[in-house]
Amino acid sequence: MSFKHFYRVRAWIALTCFSFSHFAAAQAATQAVPLSAEHARALGVRTSTVSATETLDVGTHARVVFRPDAQYVVAAPYPGIVPRVLVAIGQTVRPGQPLASYLSPQLFDARRALAEANSQARLAQQALVRDQSLYEDGIIAASRWQATQARATEAAAMARARRAEMASAGVVFAGAGDEGQLVASHHGIVSEVSAVPGARVEGASPLFRIVDPDALELDLLLGRDIPVPSPGERVEVARRGAAGTVVGVAPAGDGTAGMRVRASLERRGDLRAGESVNVTLKLRSREGKDAPGRVRVPAAAVAYWQGAPGVFVATDKGFRFQAVTLESTDEANAVVRGNLPAGTRVAVSGIGALKGLLAGDQ
Structure with missing residues (x-):
């Protein structure tokens, strides 16, 4: 018997045994x-x-956490000095509210570059209007008109880039002395102040942390003794007046068989970030x-x-x-x-x- 024929016979025997075992299991399941x-x-x-x-109530535990977009950091845009701090921990701030004054040579250099870019963009736009009229009257060649268009486009792009740089710095110039001020970009509560008046800071150093206390989620870690919910199923914290919906399910990723579940809150009740609470999963009895x-x-x-x-x-x-x-x-x-x-x-x-x-x- 050839090896090829031998392996074919062995595969047929294995398939036959596999089919028989499944047939026996099916028979046992219905007999x-x-x-x-x-x-x-x-x-x-x-x-x-x-x-x-209609629903199956299952009790478990959850941790109250901030949503990923619930907190942000205001950092130093350039190396510089913080002359004054204008807010304190626990203070509520609104978008555009000054947090601290800020001095930096690079900041004023960026401001000068922005003014220069805006000026160049205005001049290029005026030249564009003038040359368009001259081209339509047949006074200038098409090549000059095209060159003027290109210069206007380049100048406008440079002005937009300089404005984006200043906007990303999060600095406005206000007051009698036209001083630079770091401002909040979101509504929230100041939870951390790292800026010290008079201290020098490096670029990108975190100076303030602002959080939205209402942007909360529930983080559940489920073991094998808890059914895994599906996105859209309900979660309630009845004693705290909170309720929400499952928005994501993923393996825990810590080497265990646990599943991590995130639930967004539609009613936050009196929950606070960082605490552990008893929750009830409202599981649907039938998916379809x-x-x-x-x-x-x-x-x-x-x-x-x-x-x-x-x-x-x-x-x-x-x-x-x-x-x-x-x-x-x-x-x-x-x-x-x-x-x-x-x-x-x-x-x-x-x-x-x-x-x-x-x-x-x-």
């Missing part, structure tokens, strides 16, 4: 265990009724019309048959093993997905006896 009520009681089989609801439902059953009802989780559902003639998807479990309850309508009775004791009868029926 009923005939059992009378008297025999079930003798084996110690007891059942519990499944109660289905034909999707398997999500229900809570006693943890003792979950059984494993040929490696697949499931429950023994009571029927008129006995019990049948029904495979389910196990989402979470703790000592008392398990959350599963499967075709388990309200009123379905599942076995919660005598599971070993039922598995034995199922194995004997195979």
Whole structure:
């Protein structure tokens, strides 16, 4: 026998065994265990009724954090000196409000460059208007008219670049002495002041931190004992008057099986950043019309048959093993997905006896 033929035979055997095992699992998942009520009681089989609801409430913990856009830093645009600090920690500021005065040779050099660029742009625009009239009257050549257009475009671009540089510096010139002042660009509360009057600072050194106390989110780290919510599902902190919606789910990234969940708050109640609170996940029982439902059953009802989780559902003639998807479990309850309508009775004791009868029926 050639090696090629040998490997083909071995692959066929493996595929046959794989198909047989899946067929057996499917048979076990649908085959009923005939059992009378008297025999079930003798084996110690007891059942519990499944109660289905629109939402499934699951309690867990969350940390209150700032949204990524809730805080920003005002930094020194150039190396310089802070002569005066105009705000204090805890003070509410509005956009455009001065935070500190600022002196820097580079700042005044940038201002001079802006004035020069604006002047050049105005002159180029005047030349453009003049040469356009001369070109239309046939006094100048087309090449001169095109050169004037190019100079006007370059001058306007340079002026825009200089204005953008000054805007990014976050400095305005005001007061009798026309002094430079660092200003706030957002509404918020001053949470940190690093500027010291009279001290020299390097460029890009953080001087103020401003936060929006209303821009809060909930950060949840869920283990295997908590079902993972989907974006759009609700989160409530009932005792604190807060509620929100799940906006993102991602692996924790710390080497564990945990999932990190972010929820935006529509009502922040009296929550404060940094505290830990008890929250309730409002999980949808069914994602779609034909999707398997999500229900809570006693943890003792979950059984494993040929490696697949499931429950023994009571029927008129006995019990049948029904495979389910196990989402979470703790000592008392398990959350599963499967075709388990309200009123379905599942076995919660005598599971070993039922598995034995199922194995004997195979």
